[in-house]
Amino acid sequence: MSALAATSVTKRFGGLTALEGVSVELRPGEVHGLIGPNGSGKTTMLNLLSGFYQADEGKVVLRGEDLTRASVQRRARAGVARTFQKPRLLGTLTVLENAMLGSWRETPRRLLPSLLSWPGIRGDEKRNRARAAALLESLGLGYAIGRQANLLEHAEKRFLEIARALMLRPDFVLLDEPAGGLTGPEIERLGIVIRALRDAGIGVLLVEHHTEFVFGLCDRVTTLNLGRLLCHGTPAQVRNDPEVIRVYLGA
Amino acid sequence: MTSSSLRSLAGTLVAIAAVATLPWWVADQYQLHLAALIAVYWVLICGLNLVVGFSGQLSIGHVGLLAIGAYGFAILAGRYEWSPYLSLLACGAIGGLCGFLLGLPSLRLPGFYFAMATMAFALIVAELTLALGDFTGGGVGLAVPPFPEPFASPEGFYLLAAGAAILITWLTRNVAQSQWGRGLIAIRDNPVAAESVGVPVFRMKLLVFVVSGMSAGLAGALFGSLQSYITPDTFVFELGLFFFVCIIIGGRGSIYGPLFGTIVLTALPEMVAPLAKLGNLFYGLALLAVVLLVPEGIGRVFEVLSARLRPRKLEHGAVEPDARRLAELLREERSR
Numbered sequence: 321m322s323a324l325a326a327t328s329v330t331k332r333f334g335g336l337t338a339l340e341g342v343s344v345e346l347r348p349g350e351v352h353g354l355i356g357p358n359g360s361g362k363t364t365m366l367n368l369l370s371g372f373y374q375a376d377e378g379k380v381v382l383r384g385e386d387l388t389r390a391s392v393q394r395r396a397r398a399g400v401a402r403t404f405q406k407p408r409l410l411g412t413l414t415v416l417e418n419a420m421l422g423s424w425r426e427t428p429r430r431l432l433p434s435l436l437s438w439p440g441i442r443g444d445e446k447r448n449r450a451r452a453a454a455l456l457e458s459l460g461l462g463y464a465i466g467r468q469a470n471l472l473e474h475a476e477k478r479f480l481e482i483a484r485a486l487m488l489r490p491d492f493v494l495l496d497e498p499a500g501g502l503t504g505p506e507i508e509r510l511g512i513v514i515r516a517l518r519d520a521g522i523g524v525l526l527v528e529h530h531t532e533f534v535f536g537l538c539d540r541v542t543t544l545n546l547g548r549l550l551c552h553g554t555p556a557q558v559r560n561d562p563e564v565i566r567v568y569l570g571a
Numbered sequence: 572m573t574s575s576s577l578r579s580l581a582g583t584l585v586a587i588a589a590v591a592t593l594p595w596w597v598a599d600q601y602q603l604h605l606a607a608l609i610a611v612y613w614v615l616i617c618g619l620n621l622v623v624g625f626s627g628q629l630s631i632g633h634v635g636l637l638a639i640g641a642y643g644f645a646i647l648a649g650r651y652e653w654s655p656y657l658s659l660l661a662c663g664a665i666g667g668l669c670g671f672l673l674g675l676p677s678l679r680l681p682g683f684y685f686a687m688a689t690m691a692f693a694l695i696v697a698e699l700t701l702a703l704g705d706f707t708g709g710g711v712g713l714a715v716p717p718f719p720e721p722f723a724s725p726e727g728f729y730l731l732a733a734g735a736a737i738l739i740t741w742l743t744r745n746v747a748q749s750q751w752g753r754g755l756i757a758i759r760d761n762p763v764a765a766e767s768v769g770v771p772v773f774r775m776k777l778l779v780f781v782v783s784g785m786s787a788g789l790a791g792a793l794f795g796s797l798q799s800y801i802t803p804d805t806f807v808f809e810l811g812l813f814f815f816v817c818i819i820i821g822g823r824g825s826i827y828g829p830l831f832g833t834i835v836l837t838a839l840p841e842m843v844a845p846l847a848k849l850g851n852l853f854y855g856l857a858l859l860a861v862v863l864l865v866p867e868g869i870g871r872v873f874e875v876l877s878a879r880l881r882p883r884k885l886e887h888g889a890v891e892p893d894a895r896r897l898a899e900l901l902r903e904e905r906s907r
Contacts, residue, residue: 370767396769408764410757412824420750421757424769427750431778434752437745445749451904458900460891471885479890488768489904505889512894520901 322383323347324369324400324492324523329378331364338364339547341378346492346523351514353538353555354527357568360544362527363405366494369525370402371395382492397425401490405497407477411470415461415480418469419452422487452487459483459513475506482513493517494525499533511537531569535559543568590733594726603725604797609837610732611793616814616833617739617826618786621779623815624823625752627759628776629682632673632689633787634811635696636666640791641801642700645713655718659792666788667781674780678773693811700803712802715795732793739786744826746779755779756824809851816854820861822868831870 325345331338339361346352346369354362367373369380371392380388382398390398401422409418426444433441456465459479464472472480478498485493495514499507507530514537517524528534534541535555543550543564550568551561558564597603615637622628640662648658677688700707707713717723722731746752757765758772765772795801813836821832836857840850865872 372763372766392766393769393771396767402767404763404767408761408767410753410760410764412760413753413756417753421753421764421770422768424750424754427754431746431751431775431782434746434749435742435782437749441745441749448750454900455897458893458897460889460893463886463888467885473887475890476887479892484764484768486901491905509890509892513892513897516892516894516898517901519898520905522901522905 322491324382325380326365326369326375327379327381329365329368329375329380331361331368331373332376337547339368339544342542342544342547342549343378344369344525344542346525348491348523349518349521350539351518351524351526351537353534353541354525354544355529355531355534355541355558355568356544356550359546361547362544363496364547365544366402366496366525366527370400370494396488399425399488399491400494401485401488401492402494403478403481403485403496403498405500407474407481409469409472409477409480409484411468413469414465415456415467415469415472415476416449416452416465418480419456419483419487420448422484423448423451425488452483455483455486456480460509474501475503478502478506478510479513486517490522492523492525494527496527497529498526499528499530507533587737590737591730593733594729600725603729605838605841607725607729607732607797609834610729610736611790611797612814612817612837613736613830613833614732614739614793615787615790616817616829617736617743618783618790619814620818620826620829621743621746621755622776622783623818624821624825624829625747625755625759626776626779627682627755627823628678628780629686629815630689630780630783631686631811631815632691632693633783633814634806634808635689635693636669636784636787637791637794637810638696638700638803638806639669640666640788641715641795641798641806642707642713642791643788644792644795645715645801646706649714649716655716655796659789662792663785663789666791667785670781670784670787671777673784674777678776678780690808690811693808697803697806697808700806708802710803712800712805714800715798717796717799728797732797735789735793739789740826740830747826751775759823813854816858820857820869822870825868825870828868828870832868835869 323345327343328341330340344365354365356362364373368375371390375388379386387395453465456462461476461479464476498510502510514524526534526538538555541555541558542552543558545567551558551564593606594603597606615633619630619633622630643662643665644658647653647661648655673692677685680688701709718728718731721727754770754775757770758775762772798805817832817836818829821829836854840853861869865875867875
């Protein structure tokens with residue numbers, strides 16, 4: 321199996337059960353939507369997949385390998401990238417440098433070569449720079465490459481964070497409410513980017529409130545309510561599910 | 572080679588030439604002594620800068636590591652009559668080991684508690700230098716041997732210290748300009764983002780702390796030899812704060828800012844007589860002024876001021892992704 325899957329995971333915070341026995345399976349080249357009311361456990365699920373939380377019960381498996389207890393870094397190196405609800409960038413660095421940070425998977429982990437600036441290191445740096453520039457260019461951020469990240473507008477920050485995630489050469493990208501705070505045309509462009517990821521064979525998890533955006537984009541949709549699975553299926557199935565309409569979509 | 576890298580190479584060469592010829596153009600021996608002291612301090616501060624300025628860990632106890640280096644050198648080269656060069660390297664190794672032992676438990680603590688742990692370390696070292704009288708001479712202190720020729724004269728010693736300072740500047744600059752440097756800044760500014768791209772946060776904090784321990788050990792050996800006699804009073808806790816303040820005043824995330832901070836804070840109170848009496852007051856005022864007015868540090872004061880006087884209007888274009896190119900690029904990347 322080449323999927324990233326959470327199998328009947330449960331997560332509790334003290335007395336509160338944020339997720340109970342929920343399964344989600346991301347497949348390469350598919351966009352998987354995760355929707356539900358506030359507090360339904362969407363972001364908790366994303367954090368369990370990316371490793372920021374560890375499941376109390378159940379398993380997280382990537383390509384058949386058990387990652388339930390694996391650290392965030394280990395999962396990143398295995399090809400699971402993510403973005404955050406509020407973009408987390410390094411404000412004092414440039415757009416290009418922020419994107420370059422994402423290629424950590426290919427960076428030698430020993431300190432000595434960096435201290436001595438071995439020729440190999442300089443070569444890596446050059447390749448990293450070229451890759452980041454090409455990626456930013458194709459994402460439409462070429463004009464802002466040398467700009468300091470804390471001078472960016474919200475949409476620019478959002479796309480830069482996606483660029484950083486893509487610099488990992490990920491197999492799976494987990495997006496935490498990427499449309500939040502974007503204008504209509506910007507959401508459309510976000511859709512273009514997500515479709516491009518899918519076409520390139522990347523599996524995408526889309527945690528989102530904007531239901532029209534989700535239904536228009538996703539191959540499959542999972543709906544949560546109060547930490548439990550409400551409904552799972554194609555956008556058409558989910559959209560017409562009476563339970564989903566009752567608790568979430570409204571009539 | 573581009574013109575900007577050519578210019579920076581030329582600047583570096585001029586700076587090195589100025590540092591190397593300093594003994595022949597300073598006014599007197601006292602200024603030469605000051606220059607040597609700045610070089611020795613810089614060896615420590617430059618390593619500490621990776622910890623404080625880049626990874627954002629607030630160590631205020633590096634004076635403890637300086638003391639360990641100085642006493643180590645006095646004991647190895649003085650009492651046991653090891654070769655001074657071997658003793659110097661041994662002090663670097665001891666400093667690195669102590670950095671490892673201190674960092675291993677304490678670098679997991681959140682900022683404030685980490686600072687307290689390093690302070691406690693400095694206080695313990697100060698107590699030990701007093702208590703272990705048989706070894707350290709207690710309150711009486713120890714004589715520290717000089718380096719042999721050609722480094723015995725003040726000029727020679729200065730050149731030795733300046734050489735060490737240039738070497739460590741080069742090493743930390745390499746780190747700062749590499750992916751490692753970005754990783755350290757990510758640890759400082761946004762550890763959650765750092766983790767999410769796979770930066771091994773604790774490991775990197777520990778490694779740069781060990782490097783800072785090594786540079787502090789080396790600096791300690793040079794410092795002891797420069798002072799020629801050390802007592803526990805040589806290593807007051809304020810000295811540890813002084814190192815920290817040099818970096819904050821110079822600016823975090825920069826190499827040359829803290830260098831400037833070190834030069835100004837060391838030289839100014841000595842050169843301007845009225846300031847000498849008010850040493851700590853001067854540091855305090857300088858720190859207050861920087862933190863309130865230019866929190867980015869004096870290394871970037873011109874940049875910050877010009878940005879404030881003439882706010883540049885940024886053109887925010889619409890982010891227009893090119894779907895075909897993006898998909899092509901990603902597919903190509905993933906096939907490798």
